[in-house]
Amino acid sequence: MTESKPETPLLTPSSRMLPDFKKSVKLKYMKLGYHYLITHGMYLFLSPLVVLIGVQLSSFSRKDIYDIWEHLQYNLVSVIICSTLLVFLSTLYFMTRLRPVYLVNFSCYKPEESRKCTKKMFMDHSRASEAVLSLPPNPSMKEARKEAEMVMFGAIDELFSKTSIKPKDIGILIVNCSLFCPTPSLSAMIINHYKLRGNIRSYNLGGMGCSAGIISIDLAKELLQVNPNSYALVVSMENITLNWYPGNDRSKLVSNCLFRMGGAAILLSNKSSDRRRSKYRFVGVVWLASFC
Incomplete structure:
Protein backbone atom coordinates (compact mmCIF):
# COMPACT_ATOMS: atom_id res chain seq x y z
CA MET A 1 0.00 0.00 0.00
CA THR A 2 1.30 3.41 -0.91
CA GLU A 3 1.38 6.14 1.67
CA SER A 4 -1.39 8.70 1.14
CA LYS A 5 -0.24 12.21 0.47
CA PRO A 6 -1.65 15.03 2.56
CA GLU A 7 -4.29 17.06 0.79
CA THR A 8 -3.20 20.49 -0.35
CA PRO A 9 -5.18 23.38 1.09
CA LEU A 10 -7.67 25.04 -1.19
CA LEU A 11 -6.65 28.50 -0.04
CA THR A 12 -3.09 29.58 -0.75
CA PRO A 13 -1.37 32.20 1.42
CA SER A 14 -1.63 34.73 -1.41
CA SER A 15 -5.42 34.32 -1.62
CA ARG A 16 -5.76 34.86 2.12
CA MET A 17 -4.12 38.25 1.75
CA LEU A 18 -6.98 39.57 -0.39
CA PRO A 19 -8.78 42.53 1.22
CA ASP A 20 -12.24 42.16 2.66
CA PHE A 21 -14.24 44.17 0.14
CA LYS A 22 -17.34 44.23 2.36
CA LYS A 23 -15.43 46.07 5.07
CA SER A 24 -13.24 48.16 2.79
CA VAL A 25 -13.53 51.90 3.29
CA ARG A 97 -31.61 62.77 -11.62
CA LEU A 98 -31.25 62.58 -7.84
CA ARG A 99 -32.44 65.73 -6.14
CA PRO A 100 -29.99 67.25 -3.64
CA VAL A 101 -31.18 67.15 -0.02
CA TYR A 102 -30.17 69.88 2.41
CA LEU A 103 -30.22 70.02 6.20
CA VAL A 104 -31.64 73.49 6.72
CA ASN A 105 -31.35 73.59 10.51
CA PHE A 106 -31.76 71.50 13.66
CA SER A 107 -32.44 72.03 17.35
CA CYS A 108 -32.20 70.02 20.57
CA TYR A 109 -34.51 70.18 23.55
CA LYS A 110 -32.97 72.23 26.36
CA PRO A 111 -34.67 71.48 29.67
CA GLU A 112 -35.06 73.89 32.53
CA GLU A 113 -32.50 73.89 35.33
CA SER A 114 -34.98 72.22 37.67
CA ARG A 115 -35.33 69.30 35.26
CA LYS A 116 -31.63 68.67 34.75
CA CYS A 117 -30.00 65.78 36.59
CA THR A 118 -26.28 65.22 37.05
CA LYS A 119 -24.69 61.79 37.07
CA LYS A 120 -24.17 61.97 40.85
CA MET A 121 -27.82 62.84 41.47
CA PHE A 122 -28.91 59.98 39.22
CA MET A 123 -26.73 57.45 41.03
CA ASP A 124 -27.90 58.69 44.44
CA HIS A 125 -31.54 58.28 43.46
CA SER A 126 -30.83 54.83 42.03
CA ARG A 127 -29.11 53.66 45.23
CA ALA A 128 -31.92 55.04 47.36
CA SER A 129 -34.44 53.23 45.20
CA GLU A 130 -32.54 49.94 45.47
CA ALA A 131 -32.48 50.32 49.26
CA VAL A 132 -36.27 50.12 49.39
CA LEU A 133 -36.32 47.54 46.53
CA SER A 134 -38.48 49.76 44.35
CA LEU A 135 -38.33 53.01 42.47
CA PRO A 136 -40.84 55.83 42.85
CA PRO A 137 -44.33 54.84 41.68
CA ASN A 138 -44.61 54.28 37.97
CA PRO A 139 -46.10 57.43 36.39
CA SER A 140 -49.38 57.31 34.57
CA MET A 141 -49.74 57.46 30.81
CA LYS A 142 -51.11 60.99 31.13
CA GLU A 143 -47.99 62.25 32.88
CA ALA A 144 -45.71 60.48 30.41
CA ARG A 145 -47.64 62.00 27.52
CA LYS A 146 -47.21 65.48 29.01
CA GLU A 147 -43.46 64.94 29.31
CA ALA A 148 -43.27 63.69 25.72
CA GLU A 149 -45.17 66.75 24.49
CA MET A 150 -42.82 69.02 26.42
CA VAL A 151 -39.76 67.41 24.82
CA MET A 152 -41.10 67.26 21.26
CA PHE A 153 -42.79 70.64 21.17
CA GLY A 154 -39.81 72.32 22.82
CA ALA A 155 -37.41 71.11 20.12
CA ILE A 156 -39.84 71.88 17.26
CA ASP A 157 -40.66 75.38 18.58
CA GLU A 158 -36.96 76.24 18.73
CA LEU A 159 -36.47 74.91 15.18
CA PHE A 160 -39.34 77.00 13.81
CA SER A 161 -37.95 80.07 15.59
CA LYS A 162 -34.55 79.57 13.88
CA THR A 163 -36.06 79.38 10.40
CA SER A 164 -38.83 81.15 8.51
CA ILE A 165 -40.63 77.87 7.85
CA LYS A 166 -44.31 77.73 8.74
CA PRO A 167 -46.04 74.53 9.93
CA LYS A 168 -48.15 74.46 6.75
CA ASP A 169 -44.94 74.24 4.68
CA ILE A 170 -44.03 70.83 6.10
CA GLY A 171 -44.88 68.05 3.66
CA ILE A 172 -43.22 65.07 5.39
CA LEU A 173 -43.18 64.25 9.10
CA ILE A 174 -41.16 61.39 10.63
CA VAL A 175 -41.10 60.74 14.38
CA ASN A 176 -39.09 58.01 16.09
CA CYS A 177 -39.13 56.88 19.72
CA SER A 178 -38.02 53.48 21.00
CA LEU A 179 -39.61 53.04 24.42
CA PHE A 180 -42.64 55.34 24.48
CA CYS A 181 -45.15 54.36 21.76
CA PRO A 182 -48.60 55.65 22.76
CA THR A 183 -51.88 55.65 20.87
CA PRO A 184 -52.66 58.09 19.25
CA SER A 185 -49.10 58.19 17.95
CA LEU A 186 -46.52 60.87 18.60
CA SER A 187 -46.75 62.03 14.99
CA ALA A 188 -50.52 62.52 15.41
CA MET A 189 -49.85 64.65 18.51
CA ILE A 190 -47.51 66.90 16.50
CA ILE A 191 -49.95 67.20 13.59
CA ASN A 192 -52.81 68.19 15.88
CA HIS A 193 -50.72 70.60 17.95
CA TYR A 194 -49.22 72.56 15.02
CA LYS A 195 -52.24 72.17 12.71
CA LEU A 196 -50.18 70.67 9.91
CA ARG A 197 -51.80 70.30 6.52
CA GLY A 198 -54.14 67.40 5.85
CA ASN A 199 -52.15 65.76 3.02
CA ILE A 200 -48.91 65.50 5.00
CA ARG A 201 -46.97 62.23 4.75
CA SER A 202 -46.67 61.07 8.35
CA TYR A 203 -44.56 58.19 9.68
CA ASN A 204 -44.17 57.02 13.28
CA LEU A 205 -41.25 54.65 14.02
CA GLY A 206 -41.19 52.87 17.36
CA GLY A 207 -39.27 50.11 19.12
CA MET A 208 -36.29 50.24 16.76
CA GLY A 209 -33.55 51.12 19.25
CA CYS A 210 -30.63 53.45 18.61
CA SER A 211 -30.75 52.94 14.83
CA ALA A 212 -34.16 54.63 14.53
CA GLY A 213 -32.59 58.08 14.19
CA ILE A 214 -30.47 57.06 11.18
CA ILE A 215 -33.39 55.16 9.67
CA SER A 216 -35.58 58.27 10.00
CA ILE A 217 -33.04 60.45 8.20
CA ASP A 218 -32.62 57.89 5.43
CA LEU A 219 -36.40 57.57 5.05
CA ALA A 220 -36.72 61.36 4.82
CA LYS A 221 -34.05 61.43 2.12
CA GLU A 222 -35.84 58.74 0.07
CA LEU A 223 -39.17 60.59 0.35
CA LEU A 224 -37.59 63.90 -0.67
CA GLN A 225 -36.21 62.23 -3.82
CA VAL A 226 -39.75 61.55 -5.09
CA ASN A 227 -41.53 64.63 -3.70
CA PRO A 228 -40.14 67.82 -5.28
CA ASN A 229 -40.17 71.19 -3.50
CA SER A 230 -40.89 69.70 -0.07
CA TYR A 231 -39.78 70.07 3.53
CA ALA A 232 -39.27 67.06 5.81
CA LEU A 233 -39.41 67.38 9.59
CA VAL A 234 -37.67 64.58 11.53
CA VAL A 235 -38.28 64.43 15.29
CA SER A 236 -36.10 62.00 17.25
CA MET A 237 -37.02 61.72 20.92
CA GLU A 238 -36.98 59.36 23.88
CA ASN A 239 -38.97 59.06 27.11
CA ILE A 240 -37.98 56.36 29.57
CA THR A 241 -40.22 57.60 32.39
CA LEU A 242 -43.00 55.09 31.79
CA ASN A 243 -40.69 52.16 30.98
CA TRP A 244 -38.15 52.37 33.79
CA TYR A 245 -37.20 48.93 35.11
CA PRO A 246 -37.29 48.95 38.96
CA GLY A 247 -35.70 45.55 39.56
CA ASN A 248 -32.12 44.26 39.97
CA ASP A 249 -31.95 41.78 37.08
CA ARG A 250 -28.89 42.85 35.03
CA SER A 251 -30.28 41.48 31.79
CA LYS A 252 -33.20 43.92 32.04
CA LEU A 253 -31.21 47.00 33.03
CA VAL A 254 -29.94 47.78 29.52
CA SER A 255 -32.73 50.24 28.72
CA ASN A 256 -32.10 52.07 32.02
CA CYS A 257 -28.44 52.53 31.09
CA LEU A 258 -28.90 53.56 27.45
CA PHE A 259 -32.01 55.72 27.34
CA ARG A 260 -32.98 58.92 29.12
CA MET A 261 -35.37 61.72 28.22
CA GLY A 262 -34.72 64.19 25.42
CA GLY A 263 -35.47 65.12 21.84
CA ALA A 264 -34.18 66.78 18.68
CA ALA A 265 -35.84 68.19 15.56
CA ILE A 266 -34.22 68.25 12.10
CA LEU A 267 -35.52 70.14 9.06
CA LEU A 268 -34.58 68.74 5.63
CA SER A 269 -35.34 70.27 2.24
CA ASN A 270 -34.87 69.51 -1.46
CA LYS A 271 -35.50 73.08 -2.62
CA SER A 272 -32.65 74.73 -4.52
CA SER A 273 -33.50 78.03 -2.81
CA ASP A 274 -32.41 76.53 0.55
CA ARG A 275 -28.93 75.67 -0.66
CA ARG A 276 -27.15 78.78 0.65
CA ARG A 277 -28.80 79.00 4.04
CA SER A 278 -28.55 75.27 4.82
CA LYS A 279 -25.98 74.01 7.28
CA TYR A 280 -25.17 70.75 5.49
CA ARG A 281 -25.85 68.87 2.28
CA PHE A 282 -26.94 65.26 2.57
CA VAL A 283 -24.45 62.94 0.85
CA GLY A 284 -25.34 59.45 2.06
CA VAL A 285 -25.95 57.12 4.98
CA VAL A 286 -23.13 54.95 6.29
CA TRP A 287 -24.49 51.95 8.19
CA LEU A 288 -22.33 50.75 11.06
CA ALA A 289 -22.78 47.87 13.47
CA SER A 290 -24.86 48.74 16.54
CA PHE A 291 -24.73 46.96 19.88
CA CYS A 292 -27.99 48.39 21.28
Whole structure:
Protein backbone atom coordinates (compact mmCIF):
# COMPACT_ATOMS: atom_id res chain seq x y z
CA MET A 1 0.00 0.00 0.00
CA THR A 2 1.30 3.41 -0.91
CA GLU A 3 1.38 6.14 1.67
CA SER A 4 -1.39 8.70 1.14
CA LYS A 5 -0.24 12.21 0.47
CA PRO A 6 -1.65 15.03 2.56
CA GLU A 7 -4.29 17.06 0.79
CA THR A 8 -3.20 20.49 -0.35
CA PRO A 9 -5.18 23.38 1.09
CA LEU A 10 -7.67 25.04 -1.19
CA LEU A 11 -6.65 28.50 -0.04
CA THR A 12 -3.09 29.58 -0.75
CA PRO A 13 -1.37 32.20 1.42
CA SER A 14 -1.63 34.73 -1.41
CA SER A 15 -5.42 34.32 -1.62
CA ARG A 16 -5.76 34.86 2.12
CA MET A 17 -4.12 38.25 1.75
CA LEU A 18 -6.98 39.57 -0.39
CA PRO A 19 -8.78 42.53 1.22
CA ASP A 20 -12.24 42.16 2.66
CA PHE A 21 -14.24 44.17 0.14
CA LYS A 22 -17.34 44.23 2.36
CA LYS A 23 -15.43 46.07 5.07
CA SER A 24 -13.24 48.16 2.79
CA VAL A 25 -13.53 51.90 3.29
CA LYS A 26 -12.62 52.50 -0.35
CA LEU A 27 -16.02 51.18 -1.45
CA LYS A 28 -17.63 54.13 0.31
CA TYR A 29 -15.64 56.56 -1.82
CA MET A 30 -16.45 54.56 -4.95
CA LYS A 31 -20.15 54.86 -4.11
CA LEU A 32 -19.81 58.62 -3.52
CA GLY A 33 -17.93 58.97 -6.81
CA TYR A 34 -20.63 57.04 -8.68
CA HIS A 35 -23.30 59.20 -7.03
CA TYR A 36 -21.44 62.37 -8.11
CA LEU A 37 -21.01 61.04 -11.65
CA ILE A 38 -24.71 60.23 -12.06
CA THR A 39 -25.83 63.51 -10.50
CA HIS A 40 -23.56 65.68 -12.68
CA GLY A 41 -23.39 63.38 -15.70
CA MET A 42 -25.18 65.81 -18.03
CA TYR A 43 -22.84 68.67 -17.14
CA LEU A 44 -19.75 66.48 -17.53
CA PHE A 45 -20.99 65.31 -20.94
CA LEU A 46 -22.06 68.69 -22.30
CA SER A 47 -19.12 70.77 -21.08
CA PRO A 48 -16.56 69.38 -23.61
CA LEU A 49 -19.19 69.51 -26.34
CA VAL A 50 -19.96 73.17 -25.65
CA VAL A 51 -16.25 74.00 -25.66
CA LEU A 52 -15.74 72.27 -29.00
CA ILE A 53 -18.73 74.05 -30.55
CA GLY A 54 -17.48 77.39 -29.21
CA VAL A 55 -13.99 76.83 -30.64
CA GLN A 56 -15.47 75.78 -33.98
CA LEU A 57 -17.80 78.79 -34.17
CA SER A 58 -14.98 81.19 -33.30
CA SER A 59 -13.15 80.09 -36.45
CA PHE A 60 -16.13 80.89 -38.68
CA SER A 61 -16.44 84.17 -40.52
CA ARG A 62 -19.65 86.13 -40.86
CA LYS A 63 -20.16 84.73 -44.35
CA ASP A 64 -19.85 81.15 -43.07
CA ILE A 65 -22.38 81.79 -40.31
CA TYR A 66 -24.78 83.35 -42.85
CA ASP A 67 -24.41 80.32 -45.13
CA ILE A 68 -25.17 77.98 -42.22
CA TRP A 69 -28.26 79.98 -41.35
CA GLU A 70 -29.44 79.84 -44.97
CA HIS A 71 -28.88 76.09 -44.98
CA LEU A 72 -30.92 75.62 -41.80
CA GLN A 73 -33.81 77.60 -43.18
CA TYR A 74 -34.15 75.10 -46.01
CA ASN A 75 -33.86 72.10 -43.64
CA LEU A 76 -36.68 72.89 -41.25
CA VAL A 77 -37.47 69.23 -40.61
CA SER A 78 -33.94 68.50 -39.40
CA VAL A 79 -34.01 71.51 -37.07
CA ILE A 80 -37.35 70.44 -35.55
CA ILE A 81 -36.16 66.85 -35.02
CA CYS A 82 -32.92 67.93 -33.37
CA SER A 83 -34.68 70.46 -31.14
CA THR A 84 -37.29 67.90 -30.08
CA LEU A 85 -34.58 65.35 -29.28
CA LEU A 86 -32.65 67.92 -27.23
CA VAL A 87 -35.75 68.92 -25.25
CA PHE A 88 -36.65 65.27 -24.64
CA LEU A 89 -33.17 64.37 -23.36
CA SER A 90 -33.04 67.45 -21.12
CA THR A 91 -36.48 66.68 -19.65
CA LEU A 92 -35.54 63.04 -19.10
CA TYR A 93 -32.36 64.04 -17.29
CA PHE A 94 -34.00 66.55 -14.95
CA MET A 95 -36.82 64.09 -14.13
CA THR A 96 -34.56 61.11 -13.35
CA ARG A 97 -31.61 62.77 -11.62
CA LEU A 98 -31.25 62.58 -7.84
CA ARG A 99 -32.44 65.73 -6.14
CA PRO A 100 -29.99 67.25 -3.64
CA VAL A 101 -31.18 67.15 -0.02
CA TYR A 102 -30.17 69.88 2.41
CA LEU A 103 -30.22 70.02 6.20
CA VAL A 104 -31.64 73.49 6.72
CA ASN A 105 -31.35 73.59 10.51
CA PHE A 106 -31.76 71.50 13.66
CA SER A 107 -32.44 72.03 17.35
CA CYS A 108 -32.20 70.02 20.57
CA TYR A 109 -34.51 70.18 23.55
CA LYS A 110 -32.97 72.23 26.36
CA PRO A 111 -34.67 71.48 29.67
CA GLU A 112 -35.06 73.89 32.53
CA GLU A 113 -32.50 73.89 35.33
CA SER A 114 -34.98 72.22 37.67
CA ARG A 115 -35.33 69.30 35.26
CA LYS A 116 -31.63 68.67 34.75
CA CYS A 117 -30.00 65.78 36.59
CA THR A 118 -26.28 65.22 37.05
CA LYS A 119 -24.69 61.79 37.07
CA LYS A 120 -24.17 61.97 40.85
CA MET A 121 -27.82 62.84 41.47
CA PHE A 122 -28.91 59.98 39.22
CA MET A 123 -26.73 57.45 41.03
CA ASP A 124 -27.90 58.69 44.44
CA HIS A 125 -31.54 58.28 43.46
CA SER A 126 -30.83 54.83 42.03
CA ARG A 127 -29.11 53.66 45.23
CA ALA A 128 -31.92 55.04 47.36
CA SER A 129 -34.44 53.23 45.20
CA GLU A 130 -32.54 49.94 45.47
CA ALA A 131 -32.48 50.32 49.26
CA VAL A 132 -36.27 50.12 49.39
CA LEU A 133 -36.32 47.54 46.53
CA SER A 134 -38.48 49.76 44.35
CA LEU A 135 -38.33 53.01 42.47
CA PRO A 136 -40.84 55.83 42.85
CA PRO A 137 -44.33 54.84 41.68
CA ASN A 138 -44.61 54.28 37.97
CA PRO A 139 -46.10 57.43 36.39
CA SER A 140 -49.38 57.31 34.57
CA MET A 141 -49.74 57.46 30.81
CA LYS A 142 -51.11 60.99 31.13
CA GLU A 143 -47.99 62.25 32.88
CA ALA A 144 -45.71 60.48 30.41
CA ARG A 145 -47.64 62.00 27.52
CA LYS A 146 -47.21 65.48 29.01
CA GLU A 147 -43.46 64.94 29.31
CA ALA A 148 -43.27 63.69 25.72
CA GLU A 149 -45.17 66.75 24.49
CA MET A 150 -42.82 69.02 26.42
CA VAL A 151 -39.76 67.41 24.82
CA MET A 152 -41.10 67.26 21.26
CA PHE A 153 -42.79 70.64 21.17
CA GLY A 154 -39.81 72.32 22.82
CA ALA A 155 -37.41 71.11 20.12
CA ILE A 156 -39.84 71.88 17.26
CA ASP A 157 -40.66 75.38 18.58
CA GLU A 158 -36.96 76.24 18.73
CA LEU A 159 -36.47 74.91 15.18
CA PHE A 160 -39.34 77.00 13.81
CA SER A 161 -37.95 80.07 15.59
CA LYS A 162 -34.55 79.57 13.88
CA THR A 163 -36.06 79.38 10.40
CA SER A 164 -38.83 81.15 8.51
CA ILE A 165 -40.63 77.87 7.85
CA LYS A 166 -44.31 77.73 8.74
CA PRO A 167 -46.04 74.53 9.93
CA LYS A 168 -48.15 74.46 6.75
CA ASP A 169 -44.94 74.24 4.68
CA ILE A 170 -44.03 70.83 6.10
CA GLY A 171 -44.88 68.05 3.66
CA ILE A 172 -43.22 65.07 5.39
CA LEU A 173 -43.18 64.25 9.10
CA ILE A 174 -41.16 61.39 10.63
CA VAL A 175 -41.10 60.74 14.38
CA ASN A 176 -39.09 58.01 16.09
CA CYS A 177 -39.13 56.88 19.72
CA SER A 178 -38.02 53.48 21.00
CA LEU A 179 -39.61 53.04 24.42
CA PHE A 180 -42.64 55.34 24.48
CA CYS A 181 -45.15 54.36 21.76
CA PRO A 182 -48.60 55.65 22.76
CA THR A 183 -51.88 55.65 20.87
CA PRO A 184 -52.66 58.09 19.25
CA SER A 185 -49.10 58.19 17.95
CA LEU A 186 -46.52 60.87 18.60
CA SER A 187 -46.75 62.03 14.99
CA ALA A 188 -50.52 62.52 15.41
CA MET A 189 -49.85 64.65 18.51
CA ILE A 190 -47.51 66.90 16.50
CA ILE A 191 -49.95 67.20 13.59
CA ASN A 192 -52.81 68.19 15.88
CA HIS A 193 -50.72 70.60 17.95
CA TYR A 194 -49.22 72.56 15.02
CA LYS A 195 -52.24 72.17 12.71
CA LEU A 196 -50.18 70.67 9.91
CA ARG A 197 -51.80 70.30 6.52
CA GLY A 198 -54.14 67.40 5.85
CA ASN A 199 -52.15 65.76 3.02
CA ILE A 200 -48.91 65.50 5.00
CA ARG A 201 -46.97 62.23 4.75
CA SER A 202 -46.67 61.07 8.35
CA TYR A 203 -44.56 58.19 9.68
CA ASN A 204 -44.17 57.02 13.28
CA LEU A 205 -41.25 54.65 14.02
CA GLY A 206 -41.19 52.87 17.36
CA GLY A 207 -39.27 50.11 19.12
CA MET A 208 -36.29 50.24 16.76
CA GLY A 209 -33.55 51.12 19.25
CA CYS A 210 -30.63 53.45 18.61
CA SER A 211 -30.75 52.94 14.83
CA ALA A 212 -34.16 54.63 14.53
CA GLY A 213 -32.59 58.08 14.19
CA ILE A 214 -30.47 57.06 11.18
CA ILE A 215 -33.39 55.16 9.67
CA SER A 216 -35.58 58.27 10.00
CA ILE A 217 -33.04 60.45 8.20
CA ASP A 218 -32.62 57.89 5.43
CA LEU A 219 -36.40 57.57 5.05
CA ALA A 220 -36.72 61.36 4.82
CA LYS A 221 -34.05 61.43 2.12
CA GLU A 222 -35.84 58.74 0.07
CA LEU A 223 -39.17 60.59 0.35
CA LEU A 224 -37.59 63.90 -0.67
CA GLN A 225 -36.21 62.23 -3.82
CA VAL A 226 -39.75 61.55 -5.09
CA ASN A 227 -41.53 64.63 -3.70
CA PRO A 228 -40.14 67.82 -5.28
CA ASN A 229 -40.17 71.19 -3.50
CA SER A 230 -40.89 69.70 -0.07
CA TYR A 231 -39.78 70.07 3.53
CA ALA A 232 -39.27 67.06 5.81
CA LEU A 233 -39.41 67.38 9.59
CA VAL A 234 -37.67 64.58 11.53
CA VAL A 235 -38.28 64.43 15.29
CA SER A 236 -36.10 62.00 17.25
CA MET A 237 -37.02 61.72 20.92
CA GLU A 238 -36.98 59.36 23.88
CA ASN A 239 -38.97 59.06 27.11
CA ILE A 240 -37.98 56.36 29.57
CA THR A 241 -40.22 57.60 32.39
CA LEU A 242 -43.00 55.09 31.79
CA ASN A 243 -40.69 52.16 30.98
CA TRP A 244 -38.15 52.37 33.79
CA TYR A 245 -37.20 48.93 35.11
CA PRO A 246 -37.29 48.95 38.96
CA GLY A 247 -35.70 45.55 39.56
CA ASN A 248 -32.12 44.26 39.97
CA ASP A 249 -31.95 41.78 37.08
CA ARG A 250 -28.89 42.85 35.03
CA SER A 251 -30.28 41.48 31.79
CA LYS A 252 -33.20 43.92 32.04
CA LEU A 253 -31.21 47.00 33.03
CA VAL A 254 -29.94 47.78 29.52
CA SER A 255 -32.73 50.24 28.72
CA ASN A 256 -32.10 52.07 32.02
CA CYS A 257 -28.44 52.53 31.09
CA LEU A 258 -28.90 53.56 27.45
CA PHE A 259 -32.01 55.72 27.34
CA ARG A 260 -32.98 58.92 29.12
CA MET A 261 -35.37 61.72 28.22
CA GLY A 262 -34.72 64.19 25.42
CA GLY A 263 -35.47 65.12 21.84
CA ALA A 264 -34.18 66.78 18.68
CA ALA A 265 -35.84 68.19 15.56
CA ILE A 266 -34.22 68.25 12.10
CA LEU A 267 -35.52 70.14 9.06
CA LEU A 268 -34.58 68.74 5.63
CA SER A 269 -35.34 70.27 2.24
CA ASN A 270 -34.87 69.51 -1.46
CA LYS A 271 -35.50 73.08 -2.62
CA SER A 272 -32.65 74.73 -4.52
CA SER A 273 -33.50 78.03 -2.81
CA ASP A 274 -32.41 76.53 0.55
CA ARG A 275 -28.93 75.67 -0.66
CA ARG A 276 -27.15 78.78 0.65
CA ARG A 277 -28.80 79.00 4.04
CA SER A 278 -28.55 75.27 4.82
CA LYS A 279 -25.98 74.01 7.28
CA TYR A 280 -25.17 70.75 5.49
CA ARG A 281 -25.85 68.87 2.28
CA PHE A 282 -26.94 65.26 2.57
CA VAL A 283 -24.45 62.94 0.85
CA GLY A 284 -25.34 59.45 2.06
CA VAL A 285 -25.95 57.12 4.98
CA VAL A 286 -23.13 54.95 6.29
CA TRP A 287 -24.49 51.95 8.19
CA LEU A 288 -22.33 50.75 11.06
CA ALA A 289 -22.78 47.87 13.47
CA SER A 290 -24.86 48.74 16.54
CA PHE A 291 -24.73 46.96 19.88
CA CYS A 292 -27.99 48.39 21.28
